[in-house]
Amino acid sequence: MKPPKFDYHAPRSVDEALGLLQRYGGDAKVLAGGQSLMPLLNFRLSRPAALVDLNRIPSLAYITEQDGQVRLGAMTRQRTIEFSPVVKERLPLLREATKLVGHLPIRTRGTIGGSLAHADPSAEYPAVLTALEGEVVARGPKGERVIKAKNLFRTYLTTSLEPDEILVEVRMPAMPAGAGFALEEFARRHGDFAIIGIAAMVVRDGPRCRTARLTTAGAGPVPLRLRAAEEILERDGLTDAAIEAAARRASELVSPDADIHASADYRRHLTGVLTKRALKRALGAARG
Amino acid sequence: MAEMVTVRLKVNGVAHEGRCEPRKLLVDFLREDLELTGTHIGCEHGICGACTILFNGEAARSCIMLAVQADGSEILTVEGLMQNGTLHPLQEAFREHHGLQCGFCTPGMLMTALDFLKTNPSPTEAEVREGISAVLCRCTGYQGIVNAVRAAARTLGGAAKVESGT
Amino acid sequence: MSAPAAPKLVGARVPRLEDPRLLTGQGRYVDDHRPARTLHAAFLRTPHAHARILRIDAEAARALPGVAAVLTGEDMARDCKPVRAGSRMPAYKVTSFPALAQGKVRYTGEAVAMVAAESRYLAEDALDCIVVEYEPLPAVAAMEAALAPGAPVLHEEAGDNLLLAREFACGDVDGALAGAHLVVRERFRFHRHTAVCMENRGALAEYASATGTLTLRSSAQCPGIVRDVLADLLDIPEHLIRVVAADVGGGFGAKASLYPEEIAVCVMARRLGRPVKWIGDRREDLLATSHAWDEIVEAELGVAADGTIVGLRAEVMADVGAYSIYPWTAAIEPVQTISFLPGPYRIEHYRGRTRGIATCKAPMGPYRGVGRPPAVFVMEGLLDRAARRLGMDPTALRLRNFIRAEDFPYKSPSGIVWDRSSFTETMLRAREALGWEAARAEAARSRAAGRWVGVGVASYVELTGIGSAIAVSPGMPVPTGTEAATIRVDPAGTVTAVFGIASHGQGLETTLAQVVADELGVPIETVRVLHGDTALSPYGTGTYASRSTVLAGGAGILAGRDVREKTLRIAAHLLEAHPADLVVQDGRVAVRGLPDRYVTVRDVAKAAYGGVRHLPRGMEPGLEATRFYDPYYGTASNATHMAVVEVDRETFHVRILRYLVAEDCGRIINPLVVDGQVHGGVAQGVGAALLEEIVYDGEGQLLTGTLMDYLVPTASEVPAMEVHHVETPSPTTLGGFRGMGEGGTIGAPAVIANAVSDALAELGIEVNELPLSPERLFRRIVGGS
DSSP states (O other): OOOOOOEEEOOSSHHHHHHHHHHHTTOEEEESSOTTHHHHHHTTSOOOSEEEEGGGOGGGOOEEEETTEEEEETTOBHHHHHTOHHHHHHOHHHHHHHHTSSOHHHHHHOBHHHHHHHTOTTSHHHHHHHHTTOEEEEEETTEEEEEEHHHHEEETTEESOOTTOEEEEEEEEOOOTTOEEEEEEEOSSTTSOOSEEEEEEEEEETTEEEEEEEEEESSSSSOOBOHHHHHHHHHHOSOHHHHHHHHHHHHHHOOOOOOSSOOHHHHHHHHHHHHHHHHHHHHHHOOO | OOOOEEEEEEETTEEEEEEEOTTOBHHHIIIIISOOTTSOOSOSSSSSOTTEEEETTEEEEGGGSBGGGGTTOEEEOGGGSOBTTBOOHHHHHHHHTTOOSSOSSHHHHHHHHHHHHHHOSSOOHHHHHHHHTTSOOSSSTTHHHHHHHHHHHHHHTTOSOOOOOO | OOOOOOOSSTTSOOOOTTHHHHHTTOOOOGGGOOOTTOEEEEEEEOSOSSEEEEEEEOHHHHHSTTEEEEEEHHHHHHHSOOEEOOOOOTTBOOOEEOSSOOSEEOSTTOEEEEEEESSHHHHHHHHHHOEEEEEEOOOOOOHHHHTSTTOOOSOGGGSSSEEEEEEEEESOHHHHHHTOSEEEEEEEEEEEEEOOOSSOOEEEEEEETTTTEEEEEEOOSOHHHHHHHHHHHHTOOGGGEEEEOOSOSOOTTTTSSOOHHHHHHHHHHHHHTSOEEEEOOHHHHHHHSOEEEEEEEEEEEEEOTTSOEEEEEEEEEEEEESSOOTTTOTTHHHHHHHHHTTTTBOOSSEEEEEEEEEOSSSOBOOOTTTTHHHHHHHHHHHHHHHHHHHTOOHHHHHHHHBOOGGGOSEEOTTSOEEOSOOHHHHHHHHHHHHTHHHHHHHHHHHHHTTOEEEEEEEEEEEEESOOTTSOSSTTOSSOOSOEEEEEEEOTTSOEEEEESSOOSSSOHHHHHHHHHHHHHTOOGGGEEEEOSBTTTSSSOOOSOTTOHHHHHHHHHHHHHHHHHHHHHHHHHHHHTSOGGGEEEETTEEEETTEEEEEEEHHHHHHHHHSOGGGSOTTOOSOOEEEEEEOOTTOEEEEEEEEEEEEEOTTTOOEEEEEEEEEEEOBSOSOHHHHHHHHHHHHHHHHHHHHTOOOOBOTTSOBSOOSTTTSOOOOTTTSOOOEEEEOOOOOSSSGGGBOOOSSHHHHHHHHHHHHHHHHHTGGGTOOOOEESOOHHHHHHHHTOOO
């Protein structure tokens, strides 16, 4: 399993990278952390004319806070996110999700931008971006545009990024202080993609639930926001009965596909189970 | 035809230079061009971890990196663990606790465990299991490896500091 | 002659001699060898499950820069014979297994062309340029359908897809079951599995035309068997072929067979006069390394009211894949299942029938446990069903039926003879170590509190160290009953012990050195064990069927005795003493009771090579011996496994809370190594029970072609294990050793299945299908479309 031939470019700036993408007119692939793309190249399932490697653009790796948002450069490594005090403080759900991304040696190389642009619906980051109503910044020949999470993921391994665009930044609103959160995953083996994952965040206001967020991983072609289930909680509060009802509703909202590890029915069942577990844990962690 | 690229890097403290196609995997460059065959190839899709090395001090899979990406980097492979003819305490612990059988996953397991112990110098058994779950071993049932890593953590005395990201 | 001094090393926890090189990256696996001018091979593997090859156009590939040659099945047929795994077994049909497909392909992944190029990268580029025109044929995907009238036939020469059938019958089982107090029946399904050695298979051939010698370095378990068959297939005299299997990254049986790629690299190397290396990648491993198990077993067990077994009847169907693998044949798995089904129990009335059915899948081959993991899953599952219906404790039911001390040697209804074993003792030890009663009570309390916790037990016996009385695989033509050792003491007094077996993780370099050092009375540091090289060793076959400790250990003892005896005679001559008055220990031969009157083994060795004037009258110079050992029947090895598990009530994930083994491998050479073998075996059994499954779709396409789909357990899925030893030296083997490399994998699937059935007993669910994926449990418990 050796990759096919390709041209290789390691531009030093995003503009240079954009120029290369234009030059290859859609036949080039952007190489970020490589933890998903390199296996595809080794299997020769991907045969790009060229690789445009972003790893020599240091300006794409940063974590900053601005306007209530945490902004992460697309080439910020998952390992950096895992140990970042800013992420721990402002985006604890992202931190929890990061620890579930593969294994530490994968996170050494894997990047947040690469993971989102790869758009594997079973992956953690697309679910978290969706749950937190984050957005990404794409830069193309015509400049920058901001794409909201709900508009980013189109279907399996497909985003709304144009072939001549590069995802350069990820923005997530800092989680409200005291928000409860959890990412519950079920995988058959440690470190694997989840059969189902549920990202949850709840903001309490006394007995009431001011905000509820629920997003799936693995329950369809894109991460799915379970708005109808969230509404139950925002209406009825975080009682056991409401959580049960939200979990039931969650399992009705998804139409997952089957694969060798799990049928659609089992995935639907797990969606309910993990929604309940995620909400209970989020509730336990919530203050306010 | 893709051009050849020059790769300059430091492996186990020694500077090397080589030329290869840009598609050449880092693990093949280490094994073929530098003749450091201690790093093994087990799956070439980033799952088994046999090819794990320390890349600028952090564990990474060398089967899903290109050699050209390692230009300018510092790499530690299993060949660099022994110092002055003495086994590294982690290697010693693997021998003492029968943490290897066929030896094929061992180089990747050692490099993974080394990095893991840097981030978690005094782990619980469950944490060790989680840490080494990055590497598949088919011989030991992991029991000897878990015992070895825990013993090495004690030997190394938690001297390694928790590594924080930037 | 004098007895050896009390063993010092056998039984000791000696750190392994192979470890320093393996820990420092200095192991030498096949891929680590890089002779000058090596060409790298890659195989074009068919995407079709079953198709006729109409045309292969390799011109574009041949024209690529860096490509030395492309071979097809027709080229290969000119240079070598197809493999035909023969057997004397009646109702077995011999079929051909060519190195490259000829005329048609029979499973997805079968090699149709081979490229040799200056690098593996270029070789794979060349594969992209080869055009093969196929006429697709209907796939034979399921074994049940393969036997239906009108089903497409894989091997025209066989007439149909039934490659073998066999029956073992003893007593009147129909009558016994008709009169039984209780008959439990079940249809058990054990899905397809594969070994996933961390080192993929690889082979490197070098041919020297001037001398006509062929050297093959291979990741093989059986260098001797490969050498012998290559001589025939390639028409090269046997003594001109050298097969080397030095460091090998795990085998587990999957590397015990001859593979097409091994033949193909030899053919290519001979054609081109350059070294040719093929290193399989993981995709090739999952596609084309042998698979295991994949059986449907319909079985019935009859018991009396007090739990005494009255009869056992079973029908086995095995999906043996597309080809009959050499030398074991397609019979190895299905026949072994019915051979071992009666287990460690007294059973008078038995009938086991088995059928091996060809389908469009990778060939079935030997894998850790061979036939016994399914057999034990079935038998232990039936016993638990009987116990549950009789209201008996499952351990009590087993204790009632075990072959007892006074029954040994016991001839099983399938014809295997069990020597003195510790079925009852290991059960009692396991019960005590687990705290069986307390664990059951605790599980019952947990269940009452709404948790699905269960306790399981499984016992088994396996035949190991098999001698010449029984073929390792039924009717196979290769003799598997002997091994040899050469022990050479050089003039400096250091020892080289050479064996025909091979070691791929079992630590045989250490354990055999322990045996030899004890026999010779020398420090282990002065003993070096060589293995896995047909040019160095006396005639042998290799490592398989839990034989190497028993057979090579026995040969080592015999050769060691000869060398020791000669050492004593020379020492007696030098010391002017009688050999019977001498003891040899720590490299010194001393007069008993007079420790200061001694010569060193080095002094003796120097004399031995110094010529006849230093030696007793009539003695030949030299200090070396080669001896062969045949344990004839072989010996039993047995264990009881116990597990406590919890099934998550919502996700149906199975968690192993406790795992315990009480085993008996006879006299233990190195507890470190024995425990390691048990741990590794159990881990593979846990994988088989919960995670690992080779899946093909209805068109014969492999759906588990990566390690993201074929789930090898990580450290997080494998439980901590407690291992207890009952040490009953085998009465039938030299040294009292029993083989033990496979046992962990034999017991684990059954005990996990039984523990889960216990956890789910209130739901009326009894496990009859492995692996026990959460999806399968979901379907059993919740239902679903």
